[in-house]
Amino acid sequence: MSDALAPDGSVLIIGASLSGLRTAQGLRDLGFVGTITLVGDEVHPPYDRPPLSKQVAIGKWDIERTILLDPQRQEDLELNLHLGRRATHLDPDSATVTFDDGGTLSADRVVIATGTRPRQLSVPDGVTAHVVRTYEDGVALHLALAGEQKRVVVIGAGFIGAEIASSARSFGHEVTVVEAQSTPLATILGEQLGALCASLHEKGGATLRSGTSVDGIAAAGDGGAILTLDNGQTLHADVLVVGIGVIPNTEWLVGSGLSINNGVDVDGALFAHDRVVAVGDVARFQWTRLGMTSAERIEHWQVAADHGRFAAEGLLAGRSAAKPIQLLPYFWSDQYGVKLQMLGRPAATDHVHVVEDDDEGRLLALYERDGAVSAAFAISKPRQLMQLRAALLDGVTLADARRLLGS
Ligand SMILES: Cc1cc2nc3c(=O)[nH]c(=O)nc-3n(C[C@H](O)[C@H](O)[C@H](O)COP(=O)(O)OP(=O)(O)OC[C@H]3O[C@@H](n4cnc5c(N)ncnc54)[C@H](O)[C@@H]3O)c2cc1C
Known part of the structure; x- marks a missing residue:
């Protein structure tokens, strides 16, 4: 049946x-x-x-x-x-x-x-730790960021944390991003491109404290928070945002x-x-x-x-006749005026080949596994990246991908 x-x-x-x-x-x-x-x-x-x-x-x-x-x-x-x-x-x-x-x-x-x-951090009474997932979170974050000069601390330098830091910078706030990994995003992008993305914070005027985590959070008394890092440093946050996964x-x-x-x-x-x-x-x-x-x-x-x-x-x-899905994962992230995009899903052991880059910070990189392209990553090169979409879905060698790009 x-x-x-x-x-x-x-x-x-x-x-x-x-x-x-x-x-x-x-x-x-x-x-x-x-x-x-x-x-x-x-x-x-x-x-x-x-x-x-x-x-x-x-x-x-x-x-x-x-x-x-x-x-x-x-x-x-x-x-x-x-x-x-x-x-x-x-x-x-x-x-x-x-x-x-x-x-x-x-x-x-x-x-x-x-x-x-979102994964939450426990904070003392009197401290608001913003997370961003829901309609209400979005409204609350905007209200918290709007206004005059504030000290904003973002815990977690993943894509969402980085976007929030970038949004906070667009108000001119003093922004610090705290990240436990020594290279943010390295688990997704690898060390080389993770480091490149991390440098966007500095270029955008935010301070990145990587390789350190938050040991304690205390109420500052004015609705803000005082954070103690594991290296003994303290940070004052008028607005505290947490982006540490889901x-x-x-x-x-x-x-x-x-x-x-x-x-x-x-x-x-x-x-x-x-x-x-x-x-x-x-x-x-x-x-x-x-x-x-x-x-x-x-x-x-x-x-x-x-x-x-x-x-x-x-x-x-029906389950018995259903075909396995044919998927090419894709994501984008907008931060500090640039668009980051990834097609495919690289493994930690894949080799990174930067095939195009320029003085403006635009870049296209291919991840290679045994001669085949496992993923492609772009900074502000959407057209070139999308040119590779069909080839990546079907499977393409590094040499053919380069030919397609004319590089
Ligand atoms: C701030 C933010 C920025 C993002 N930016 C990007 C981006 O730039 N690029 C990108 O590729 N992706 C981005 N994403 C990820 C993308 O939004 C998610 O992949 C997408 O929303 C997943 O959709 P979903 O329907 O699977 O789950 P969700 O959107 O999480 O929806 C699940 C729904 O189910 C409801 N629900 C949960 N439990 C129950 C229950 N027991 N009964 C009834 N309802 C329930 C939830 O309340 C929710 O409404 C972003 C996500 C966030 C939060």
Whole structure:
């Protein structure tokens, strides 16, 4: 018997953000005419998170501009939208979800799209440690940054921390970034390009304290904080922001029988169970590239969006017929007036070849593994990077990639 989702069946999507919405969109694009119910614990319709640390933080965009689902689009997609409702339990065999209001919903298939939340630092009473994930966080960060000269301390020099530091600098604030790793982003970009990105802080007028961590945080008495670093130095923060990674929202799946392992374990077609798929930041998915299969969560906007389309295809095909996803991870980050972009996913042992760079700081680099290009990284060279997209997806040698670029 086929395990394909009937075109007039029902789908229940938990998590009303990018990946959940893209799954609904994907189903409709593929001709699904059944019932789609999208449930989220936030009170806002789905909205976009990348602008929160960029355009919203600096006040260039009003927060409302981040909304992804207006009433017209909701009507076009024929979505039953339940907001402010938190899922507390899943029974995969019956595809039934229980909610915090005591109610339950069942469908033919369930989509887990519950994303992640920021890791927090514990701070004493009287200190606000901003994190940036939600609509409310975005508004609060902007209000905290707006205004006259402030001392801003950002803990964590990952992409989001770096973007917030850059946004704070655009107000002219005194900005210090504290990072435990000696080279920020080295685990993602490698030492050479991690160091290059770290130098953007200095060029942008922020101070980077890397290779050091925060030992203690005390209230300064005026709403600010005094931080003690492990090297004995102290920092005063009028505004304190924490960007030290995320935790997948999987607690509601405890007892479901699904495999949870820093995310929801799914197969190569995003199935966690015959009736359940997981998408976006919460999904620890299997994928194969350059002959290597890995299982990982990837926290990129484009991956979450692509997952939605792949999940829709997989659900309609059924688990037994669903094809493994063909994915080329992509992310971007905007900071200090430059655009950083990565296509693919390098490993720590890959060789870095800088194929183009100039006096303006623009750069294009290729990561090579056994003669093949595993990833490409660009600083403010979007056209050249995107030229490589199709070739990277299919697999390309270093020599052919160079030829394509004319370098
Ligand atoms: C500040 C910021 C900047 C970013 N910038 C970039 C960028 O420049 N480039 C890039 O590639 N990526 C960026 N990202 C990452 C990108 O936004 C994420 O990859 C994307 O939002 C993932 O979408 P998602 O739908 O999987 O999860 P999420 O967006 O996390 O959504 C999950 C939703 O599920 C809800 N939920 C959780 N638990 C439950 C429950 N039990 N019941 C019901 N609902 C629940 C959550 O409240 C949330 O609304 C950024 C992220 C942030 C936070």
